[in-house]
Amino acid sequence: MKLTPEQRIELHGFNNLTKTLSFNMYDICYTKTKEEREAYIDYIDEQYSAERLTNILTNVSDIIGAHVLNVAQQDYVPQGASVTMLVSEGPVVEVPEESLEESPGPLPDNVVLQLDKSHITVHTYPEFHPTEGISTFRADIDVSTCGEISPLKALNYLIHSFETDVMTIDYRVRGFTRDINGEKLYIDHDINSIQNYIPDEAKGLYDMIDVNIYQEKIFHTKCKLKEFDLNNYLFGFTKEKLDSEEAEEITDRLKTEMDEIFYGTNISSQN
Numbered sequence: 001m002k003l004t005p006e007q008r009i010e011l012h013g014f015n016n017l018t019k020t021l022s023f024n025m026y027d028i029c030y031t032k033t034k035e036e037r038e039a040y041i042d043y044i045d046e047q048y049s050a051e052r053l054t055n056i057l058t059n060v061s062d063i064i065g066a067h068v069l070n071v072a073q074q075d076y077v078p079q080g081a082s083v084t085m086l087v088s089e090g091p092v093v094e095v096p097e098e099s100l101e102e103s104p105g106p107l108p109d110n111v112v113l114q115l116d117k118s119h120i121t122v123h124t125y126p127e128f129h130p131t132e133g134i135s136t137f138r139a140d141i142d143v144s145t146c147g148e149i150s151p152l153k154a155l156n157y158l159i160h161s162f163e164t165d166v167m168t169i170d171y172r173v174r175g176f177t178r179d180i181n182g183e184k185l186y187i188d189h190d191i192n193s194i195q196n197y198i199p200d201e202a203k204g205l206y207d208m209i210d211v212n213i214y215q216e217k218i219f220h221t222k223c224k225l226k227e228f229d230l231n232n233y234l235f236g237f238t239k240e241k242l243d244s245e246e247a248e249e250i251t252d253r254l255k256t257e258m259d260e261i262f263y264g265t266n267i268s269s270q271n
Contacts, residue, residue: 015146016176016178017173017175017177017186018173018175019145019150019173019174020151020171020174021142021143021151021152021155021170021171022140022141022168022169022170023155023167024139024167024169025138025141025164025167026136026137026138026165026261027137027138027163027165028136028166028233028258029134029137029234030133030253030254031128031134031135031235031236032237036236037133039236040126041078041128041135044079044126045080048081048139049075050075051073053073053083053124054071056161057085057121057122058085059157060120060141060157060158061120063153063154064153066087066088066145067088068086068087069087071084071086072084080124080125081122081123081124082122082123082124084120085119086118086119088118118145120141120143120144121141122139122141123140124140125137125138125140132253134254134257135235136261141158150189151171155169155194155197155198159198159199164225166224166225166261166262167222168222168223169194169220169222170220171191171218171220172216172219173217186217191219193219194219195208198221205226205227206224206225206226207224207225208221208224224258224262228255230251233250233254234250
């Protein structure tokens with residue numbers, strides 16, 4: 001049975017499909033000295049504390065129409081934070097047709113949809129290169145739902161919530177549910193690409209690569225910021241304080257770091 005976004009399938013029982021969005025973002029920075037590196041880590045820990053991350057996940061919960069049942073949050077020493085949120089289905093209402101379409105989801109708003117047996121988690125990973133002055137911040141967010149809406153509808157908001165140089169996004173539908181005739185349904189909505197859930201203004205900022213395995217309901221998209229302004233990657237000073245040779249060397253280090261994360265492989269130095 002081929003489903004269209006407009007079709008509503010009457011199910012036997014409730015929707016047993018598990019839909020999981022994994023959103024991984026990276027922020028890259030050049031920290032010239034030990035003091036700058038420590039200041040960058042302090043900035044990240046303040047900007048993305050467990051308290052603020054909890055607020056972000058609460059907004060995600062609102063967007064997908066969930067009730068928060070339990071929250072566990074933790075700031076770590078020396079750096080990093082985690083939040084795990086157990087959520088349950090929101091009030092059962094008629095699901096609007098646009099919730100099944102391949103389109104960017106809303107920013108925080110009064111959105112109520114149906115889901116069940118779900119959780120949302122975030123973990124942060126500030127770190128730095130031991131010798132080359134590169135500091136990176138990574139946040140991993142997983143939104144796992146059972147119900148009629150795809151967690152991809154939270155992607156628009158997540159992109160708006162983080163300063164992101166590189167993103168890797170995974171989406172997978174697992175298990176099956178049954179219609180009233182007992183026929184198994186292994187997915188309940190059409191999907192061509194994760195990119196269709198990213199707003200046009202964001203897509204214009206990034207180079208993107210898709211790797212999809214349609215028959216396995218596995219979708220993967222990688223995004224790397226197109227434009228590069230060195231001032232956006234210097235912490236505590238501007239490029240006007242650098243001579244041209246040093247600015248070129250730092251630019252090369254930063255771009256190499258971004259390329260390595262984007263392509264998932266180490267790139268040899270051209271010396």
